[in-house]
Amino acid sequence: MTASPHELMLRIVGLRKTYELGGDNRVHALCGVNLNVERGCYLAIMGPSGSGKSTMLNLLGCLDRPTAGQYFLGDEDVSRMDDDELSEVRGQRIGFIFQSYNLIAQLTVLENIQVPLFYQGRNLKESHDRCVELASLVGLADRLDHRPNQLSGGQQQRVAVARSLVNDPLMILADEPTGNLDSKTGAEVLDLIDRLNRGGKTIVLVTHDDRVASRAHRIIHMKDGLIDREVVNRQIEQPGPAAVLQNS
Amino acid sequence: MLTVQFLSTVRLGVKSLMLHKLRSMLTMLGIIFGVCSVIAMLAIGEGASYEAQEAIKRLGSNNILINSIKPPEDTKQSGAGRGMMLDYGLTYKDGSRIQTTIPGVKRVLPMRIIRENVRFNRSEVPCQVIGTLPFYTEVVGLEVVRGRFLSHVDEVHANNVCVLTVGLAQRLFPYEDPLQHSVKVDAFYYRVIGLVRETGTAEQRPQKAKTEGEPIDNNLYIPLATSRTRFGEVLMRRSAGSFEVERVELHRITVQMEDVSAVETADPQIKTVLSRFHDKNDFEVIVPLQLLRQAERTKQIFNIVLGSIAAISLLVGGIGIMNIMLATVTERTREIGVRRALGAKKRDITTQFLVETVVLSVGGGLIGVVVGILTPFVVSHLTEMKTIITVWSVFLAFGISGAVGIIFGLYPANAAASLDPIEALRHE
Numbered sequence A: 001m002t003a004s005p006h007e008l009m010l011r012i013v014g015l016r017k018t019y020e021l022g023g024d025n026r027v028h029a030l031c032g033v034n035l036n037v038e039r040g041c042y043l044a045i046m047g048p049s050g051s052g053k054s055t056m057l058n059l060l061g062c063l064d065r066p067t068a069g070q071y072f073l074g075d076e077d078v079s080r081m082d083d084d085e086l087s088e089v090r091g092q093r094i095g096f097i098f099q100s101y102n103l104i105a106q107l108t109v110l111e112n113i114q115v116p117l118f119y120q121g122r123n124l125k126e127s128h129d130r131c132v133e134l135a136s137l138v139g140l141a142d143r144l145d146h147r148p149n150q151l152s153g154g155q156q157q158r159v160a161v162a163r164s165l166v167n168d169p170l171m172i173l174a175d176e177p178t179g180n181l182d183s184k185t186g187a188e189v190l191d192l193i194d195r196l197n198r199g200g201k202t203i204v205l206v207t208h209d210d211r212v213a214s215r216a217h218r219i220i221h222m223k224d225g226l227i228d229r230e231v232v233n234r235q236i237e238q239p240g241p242a243a244v245l246q247n248s
Numbered sequence B: 001m002l003t004v005q006f007l008s009t010v011r012l013g014v015k016s017l018m019l020h021k022l023r024s025m026l027t028m029l030g031i032i033f034g035v036c037s038v039i040a041m042l043a044i045g046e047g048a049s050y051e052a053q054e055a056i057k058r059l060g061s062n063n064i065l066i067n068s069i070k071p072p073e074d075t076k077q078s079g080a081g082r083g084m085m086l087d088y089g090l091t092y093k094d095g096s097r098i099q100t101t102i103p104g105v106k107r108v109l110p111m112r113i114i115r116e117n118v119r120f121n122r123s124e125v126p127c128q129v130i131g132t133l134p135f136y137t138e139v140v141g142l143e144v145v146r147g148r149f150l151s152h153v154d155e156v157h158a159n160n161v162c163v164l165t166v167g168l169a170q171r172l173f174p175y176e177d178p179l180q181h182s183v184k185v186d187a188f189y190y191r192v193i194g195l196v197r198e199t200g201t202a203e204q205r206p207q208k209a210k211t212e213g214e215p216i217d218n219n220l221y222i223p224l225a226t227s228r229t230r231f232g233e234v235l236m237r238r239s240a241g242s243f244e245v246e247r248v249e250l251h252r253i254t255v256q257m258e259d260v261s262a263v264e265t266a267d268p269q270i271k272t273v274l275s276r277f278h279d280k281n282d283f284e285v286i287v288p289l290q291l292l293r294q295a296e297r298t299k300q301i302f303n304i305v306l307g308s309i310a311a312i313s314l315l316v317g318g319i320g321i322m323n324i325m326l327a328t329v330t331e332r333t334r335e336i337g338v339r340r341a342l343g344a345k346k347r348d349i350t351t352q353f354l355v356e357t358v359v360l361s362v363g364g365g366l367i368g369v370v371v372g373i374l375t376p377f378v379v380s381h382l383t384e385m386k387t388i389i390t391v392w393s394v395f396l397a398f399g400i401s402g403a404v405g406i407i408f409g410l411y412p413a414n415a416a417a418s419l420d421p422i423e424a425l426r427h428e
Ligand SMILES: Nc1ncnc2c1ncn2[C@@H]1O[C@H](COP(=O)(O)OP(=O)(O)OP(=O)(O)O)[C@@H](O)[C@H]1O
Pocket: A019, A021, A027, A028, A029, A047, A048, A049, A050, A051, A052, A053, A054, A055, A056
């Protein structure tokens, strides 16, 4: 584990997720996972298909509730929250990056970046400036009025990165963010994510690609709904507490 | 702050609808037709009943009209034999009986209506020679244009004077001034003392049966007493070789009541009084007030029928909207998942889709109001039907369109909100 005792971002204890398929048919997607993630950590989740990676990430992202076990985000027990509270947690503390970008077709680049702020009831004028700033951060300052279908896959994913940042979340979750991209544009997106991590964001990323995972501090390998083994990447400097306080 | 967010939700709704312009337009069409038909149909109904009611009101709602009619059995007889005399209709006595026995009667106006030709110099024009009393003008709508109407003195002396309707005067006197000239009817001369214009309706004007297609303002008014002495009670009518001999004292009696409330009690009383002396069915009683009531009931039924038709079209429009919105929700499942992941609560999703539906239906409603206000004008222009757009029908139609949006939008919006975020995100 890490040498310096960092503040915990999240802690899961005995987390289980079981899908009832009717009758006696059950799928145990997660079978009691324990995991601690420190603030500012860059965590990669790997493992064969069907091992429960996406299930795990969905639970971490408060999109779903566990069948059993506890999930502490900061020091709040998320597993007991109701639907509205989960929405609030997602909107305020978590940023999502999806494999298939998931931009909203009828909105422009700028409006897509704005969506999470809209649900926080933020002042639109103020948020406009922030969104422009984020668009230039991901190198799309000149594409603000374009629609998603006018952008390449890499550009769309960069919009998604900007969108995941707009509410200034503590943690960014990415499920195979480079799965639909070629290695060059994928690397660009990953560079962006690296920068966010250096800026203090906690990153949890699911991938099948060893080269992608090699950018992370910690790599956990899952198998049949459990963490099979964990690798700590010692070549990468973990950010100290100073870096954590620094804001992007 | 909240309104700003609401406005941007509306803007978002419009944007989403603009993404499928044709589809949104077609969906709106149902509401447009519905709203348009509510307004147009109510306008046409209102106009039609207004015209009917005005016509009846001009008959005078405190008048009761009694007409002599040829009894059906006598018609057969007259066909059988030549020269048979028909004796029917209202009598002078009927008039005085009504005057004395029925309470609340103000005036009883008798009328004799005889079809004859009137001549001046070489021109000859068919007309109705109406024998009546001086207060005719107060009971029946009539406007004196020049000169004067018949007077009491004319009646007492049975003067040979007459009053012409403007139309008749123009035909008889294309060049001369009719006043102080004399016109000839049958064998007698009558001095023209005045010109009048009819203001009443067709029903109200003195008119005998079977005059359709002929000008109804071809009237020549003479004192009743003059009519009696010059024409006698026995009237002969020649038609196609045979001739009919009728004995009719009065062709019409108009009973003017003191006020409207007396009309309905007087109606059966008049019938009882008359039927005691008429064993043949040779008169008819027309009560304009009852016609008015009937017209109002007819209007109500008319409005209900029209309203239901329009409501059904709005309902169909609403179902169309719901159908499209359900399709939209399915189509945009992924978007819903993304929005949920980015912090949208269930009620945010409900609001979004509800606003979208309401934008659709209210947009359709607005267009419908415009088209609905224009339609009656076009109808009036093309058919000469009178139309009246009432303010409440516009608000009603518009309100219904909004309600349709909310009612039919709730189900799809709730369906959207209750989607599981993960399922929605995985949706292809
Ligand atoms: N909604 C669901 N209903 C039933 N079973 C499910 C559901 N979602 C996931 N599963 C099951 O849970 C298990 C874990 O699925 P998960 O999506 O987490 O796999 P994964 O590790 O992300 O795989 P991949 O690498 O292919 O994305 C699988 O066996 C899957 O069939």
